[in-house]
Amino acid sequence: MPFSSPFPPLDIPKVDLLSYIFPPSSTPSDTPIWIDAKNPQHSLSPRQLLQWTKRLGYGLDGLGIKRGDAVVIFTPNHIFVPVVYFGVVGTGRVFSGLNPNYTASEAAHQLQNTEAKVVLVHPSLVGTAIKAAKQINFPRNRLYLFSDHRNNAVHGIKDWRSLTGSFEQGERYTWHRMNEKEAETTLATLNYSSGTTGRPKGVAISHYNIVANIEQTIFMRFLHKKTRRQERWLGFLPLYHAYAQLYTIVMAVKLHIPVYLMKEFHFEDFLRAIQAYKITNLQVAPPILVMLNKRPETTKYDLTSVTDVLCGAAPLSSELQNKVAGRFNLQINQGWGMTETVCGAHHVPGGTKDDSGSVGQLFPNCECKLLDDNGNEVAPGQPGEMYIRGPQVCMGYWKNKKATKEALSPDGWLRTGDVAIVRDGWFWIVDRKKELIKVNGLQVAPAELEAVLLEFNQIADAAVVGITINGEEWPRAYIHLEDCAKGRIKESDIQNYMQTKVAKHKQLVGGISFIDEVPKLPSGKIVRKMLKEWSKRDALALEENYRAKL
Template sequence: MVVKSPHPDIGIPETNILSFLFGDGLNLPKKELWIDGHDDRKYLSHNSALSWIKRLALGLDRRDVRSGDVVMVVSPNHIFVPVAYLGTVCGGRIFSGANPAFTDDEVCYQMRDTSTRLVLVHPALLSTARKAAVKANIPDSALFLFSDSERASIDGIHDWRSLLAPEKEASLYTWPIYDGPASKSTIAAINYSSGTTGLPKGVMITHYNLIANVSQGVYLREDENGVERWIGVLPLYHAYGQMVLIMSAIKWKAQVYMQQKFDFEDYLGLVQEKRITRLHLAPPLVVLLEKHPSVSKYDLSSVERLGCGAAPLSESTETVVSKKFGTPIGQGWGMTEVTCTGTTCPAGFDDYKGSVGQLVPRSEAKLLDESGKEVQPGEKGELFYRGPNVSPGYWKNEKATGETMLEGGWLKTGDVAIVDEKGWFWIVDRLKACVAYGFQVAPAELEAILLTHPSIADAAVVGLSADFSGQEKVRAYVTIKPQAKGQIREGDIVSWTDSKVAAYKRLTGGVVFVVEVPKSASGKILRKVLREWAKRDASAEGTKARL
């Protein structure tokens, strides 16, 4: 049974994302849009942001960074990251953001994979980006310091403002329109995803994908008066942050207080001081709101709406936090391959505990069992999704595209869901191999790193359920080479691996030595067996902890 969105079909303009967001660029609001969370004097309005966007776009033109070239941003959140995104994409170039926590090897992988042409890097991350650029054969002349205040050059790396065209000249800049098919074929961003299997892959997002997903969200917005005030804590290198804090913020005319570095006490202080009206959350943050003792010290009464995405949230945590704030948590389901959001709880929804809501407008889904047969309402099946927000595929990876983006426009999600008769969805499991630990972790990436250790013969990585938050710890089952037995400990491998990856990819679930990694006759790791091992171990370790 194909489930269709219960909402009416909506019109989706086929144009440049800049035309959709800013129209003709005239008579734009001059009220604060993106604001520094700790200095209200630093802000951009719609009007001033567009001026900066045009200056960057024209500057990139003059530097011969052409349509189809990739501009990478390596930076924490600040008020100019949206400028970098939109100034890059408006002229046909492609934005790709790197996690600020990445090691130089991880940044280098993304630089090489995207053939990055120019890099905007925060001064605090220059050392990492420079090492990565050397490995990727990107010259220093392609790197620019990128922060919210002008910086003196560092070892010949100049401030990004040196790229910008003069304001008067940029005021005459016009972006290409991308009417019709061009909107659907012009790539705006390459956002990295663990996908359903294998190494992280670059997901291509078109101008039309962005416009579709913003339009779907705007349609479902509550009919509210007054100013929306948000905290810009969602990372802007990630699809969730880009959709909410850049695209939706512009269309909703919200005020976004940017938080460069997450600190929970600081976050609570911003909610209280700025009278934040809506919280955009991920499960780890919801757990903090549930359990952290400091929550009771702050006045959070201004919060009217709670939304949670990125991973399923446990029903118990949802119940506690909803009660604290006096409003239900509107959960949603999405993935990078659907631009951001595929299902969400519409305005005025009933309190469907644990549900990720209904399909957004102009989308449909079906659930299939292991034999490929469609299941009935209330039965579990793998979620297949179709809509105008689905990516055209993975960057320079036809094999992965063919395995995930199927005939008829269907996206194979790797998530296992249940849908009821009213079209409400629950995510109950996943077939894809990724581990959910704040952000998704691709086991194949960690396995490849582990296999470079001189004492390791084989390795497999899986998620270990940590608690009832819906999050997992990252565990490795490792086979040691015969000559290394008795010479190396599990903790040694944990420390060695953690030094090579971003914090969220670390082996928080530890290492367990095994005689052999479970594999099929063809040599593929048996992920189902690994999940059974992890479930067994989590239960045993939980019992031991309680004792």
């Protein structure tokens, strides 16, 4: 039998996102919510957000952008990104964000796939945007400069404010308030899932999906909290990504929590902002905790204001979780989600102290089942691929019926690709199914080996991937050493260490390669596709050496 949430179902409003945030009877607050971390005098309140949202809606109408058309941003973080998010989604259009690190060809793929009608591009990325537009014959007059201040035209590209309505026109603008059916079926966002193979796929998320996930997440965050104190957040996660959109954009304004926005992540700026603004809560990915655990700069700053950390987006070992929690005297709780669930489906309930590495319990209104390779439910306590069903599960993949059919069953079950175990209603993620390494028929989880490697003091970061040598697959590690260890720590030191830590079939028989940096997405996920390319390259050179050892 599938697992059901242990919590009573929520009554989730079936409304459009803008009406959910700004109900007809509400009065928007003048208190700043989105604050520039570099210049805290530069901010936006909910009232200002709504004014700009309506001005943008008016301007898009005037430009002939229809409901259902996509508007794409190509920008680092800044305080006006929430304006475009709500101005696009709230007026019935579709929001999509490009990774600021994309090449022209990568950007062109997403622009073409979304069928974008307007692109708002940061001045620092204009060159890439022009190249991408040229590749797909996208009209240059639909490119607009987009930053948190007015820009002079560059290469004939005007500032985005030139397309917005006036203040008076915005005041008169009204958006279409959706009925229940429209809220469930109207596309709101297309966030692109990185996947492990092929090009990123657009995940189709409805208004109701977002509202449902906000309601579920709020319930879980405060479930066992005795009081709700005033929180302060630091917005450093990239706003083109689902994780940041849910928290930094939507939940922040829903809960009236101020967020200090960082335009880009630099570790010492991150520490400095925590100290300066007395940040109380952080939403992070595991690489941030690795840095907090390993980097010496942390000792220079007062981080005692932070009491709660939510970690998601990638696997986190209980060892690292507890090291950082103990060192900084704070609670680190995990959650699990994916772009296909808006953001989340599991969460350690707020107010619960968990040090086991669990990703928590199922959200309300949610179901889960764990299946083996034959599609049968696994025995209690055994690992299985996780399937999720709930109101936050996406509508499918944009313009990709094949991928939708592979991931979503007709009765609404989402195949996640993650392997989990469950005990007494609590879930632990083992690894991605596609990333598991098969050693003599036994499964080896890269995340497990990465966690063990990070326990080695001189290792700053590590990634593990399978490598096939003479037809057999083995674990191979790509390791970034601490600066003080470079030239001193040898492969044999790490191999000897691993022999004391893991079983024989988990040893790094595929070898170790020392690298300058583990490749990661801004979300914190390791770029497994690049690791696989490296391992294929390295396999050719290693095969002869391996034969000699047999």
